[in-house]
Amino acid sequence: MSKPELGPCPPRLVEVKQEIAASYPNFQERVTKAWADILGELEKVTAEIASQGPKAVPEVTFSELQNLSPERREDIRRNGCVVIRDVVDDTEAESWQAWLREYVTANPGVEGFPDNDKQFFQLYWTRSQVRARSHPNVLAVTSWLNNMYHVKSGAKIENVDLDTPLSYADRFRIRHPGVQWDAHPPHVDGGSIERWEDKVFRNCFAEILSGDWRKHDPYDLENRINARSSLYNRPNQFLQSTVFRTYQGWLALSETGPNQGTLQVFPNVGLSNAYTILRPFFTPVDSGSTDSFDLAAGNLVGCYISNPDFPGIYSMGSGFTGPRPNPETHPHLRLNETMVSMPQVCPGDMVFWHCDLIHAVEKQHTGTVDSAVMYIPAVPYTPQNAAYVERQRESFLKGIPPPDFPVGNGEITFTGVGTPDDIENPVGKRAMGFAIEVS
Template identity: 40%
Template structure:
């Protein structure tokens, strides 16, 4: 029902339908505050020229609280983890890209048990042919045309753009709303589960998260983003961050094997952007992902991942609690003494330091061979397999990933970043802010502020979303109400739909 809505909102509904009109004046509330202006370099310490160092003393106190009373169990857990890494990493190094599970879009309804098991373990997947090849190539050309028509577009680096501060181009709108892409996201998110049957989360109803795009050119070495994890950094240890849901409690208690990276209800209260960082994600993304617009292979400006999901997560979270008894040379050098990695060379800090290795407030979590030596990053970071236009690549929100240091290929490596986000109350609130930004042409709320694309020629409207997919695509954008009375929904799904509809202004 739309009665009792403010007149300026009510006037924007199409007659007799619970769907938004295309007016750019729509706003449920006042325009949301923007983050400071910036680009992708502001999201990571290494791209910003910062160095990793001890943080404020309060982080030492935080570490003490996290593991207090569990010190002995934590030490035994650490040793078991190191043993497991020693077993798993050689297999990854041997198989390389072959270790990444792959499936064709046409087979999603009949995914094999082998694919499902490997995907659960690895947290990474390539879904082939999600968008028809020519359609994906047309999207790339349309991107080029949009950029050419709007030379004022911000990008990194400024002298030779590779990553564009674009969120509302025609191609991005078409890709995010594409029925095949939404189906692929639903397939992936249903690998998640909730221990609370009434949790206000639905992995069957994807929401849009507007992210950037890259068009990386041969020879580029500036967009050399090393191993990192999205979704905050310090927040993973902080009580007011991931601690709100106890996401990693099993790890802090010395039971890393009990950590379930696929449990969703514990992630609902999480605050992943405590520092309002440029590019720091505040939405619950079950998976990060991108749609390929090019044919690329290893070393051609593509993605590398660490397919050790639960083990790698446990390691980078526990690393700040342990220190070596004897130092060694750089782990990435040939002269490195492997005995440095032996469990008997590592001990729990007697007095917790303020180090959170690779974490900097307001920036993404980064990993380095010198800071995280047991992960053997040169061996455990593997390229994804060759991809073609229209393939979709996804990785779990805790997955360590990176990009090629140098694009050694002969053609562009272009992708649109399109993560998979479930319907939750917090996500619905973000989408309300994002919808305002879309209709005004402003940058997506998590990213650098400014005028964005508000003056861009050829910027799409809400009507363009409806043309791609008037049902699920429009709902994912927050442009149409969910049908909470549809058959087959759980009580939790019905409630979260109703709450989202109210947040979006469809209910009084």
């Protein structure tokens, strides 16, 4: 898979910064004070994360979800990630992996990468994927996660049902040991420059931009459900998904853990949001220096609204990618130490991370067996999401890639392709768009 050409932000984006600065009273004074507070909090929190490693990721079992204490729920909310164990029986999960392997073998023309040894597959409609997405336990978990969200103001939002999960078709990987992957460094999905440019999306971070960053709630639905996460209608949308996913996630089909090509996260969603959103308004004191600025708060000054730079956001010609924080542009996150790997998981366990969370994939897989997962996020019923699922249903029936994904050859002629008959329960049928009405 070739990497896209990344370029600097265009000059017009200085207007976005200036518009934001003009929208909040005493912007420079308030965000400069907030920035110092954020850096102080990061110094403490990053040290804790680095010392904890994978233990920073909360772990629960499927059977205890409905009886979790408020303290454990708040731990999941604060960290923005969770491992949920025993969602699916391990033998069933293992059988799904076996079916995937049979599918790939029976259909040698499947699309994936690397070209010479395919491990990440551009496939969406295998029988395994259809059954996993529509499994009642999987949908119960995503509904539980959707209900981590709320409307902070108490306002009534019509036609939104957090108890009605929808299904977002994505792909799967079967990663081999010893193969290095460089395609997924730390990044945030679900929108790029849109976080600042789209006014509704921007309002998800209003407390941060007003200087009251500690009041920021990453789980507030009010603006989130109408935020435009893709303004540029680029193909291959999945990183800037047109669907609101409360959490991204995957289902383990094999054992996998640290140093085995697993997911990594920065486990504090509110703090990373605050830093990411305000970072474009600050610059190194010596802006002409080629050296990375260190962790001292004095090495960044603001409020910097006279240039178009949004560190971690890159132009791609027809749109933008990012945020892609790295140690040079976002040094206070200490990403070399704080991107913690998921703990060891078994077949049938699931891993989820908040839609704003910084995440990555380990470059190395030093284990001895393949690491296999299916990507299954948490998606609530909203009008926009339901409209997408209806289009996705038509893609399913035609055997072609879903609307958010690259146009491909499709799977309709493949041996073993999934069909609506593989959706074995009413909740799964509704989630897949075959009975979309809210109950």
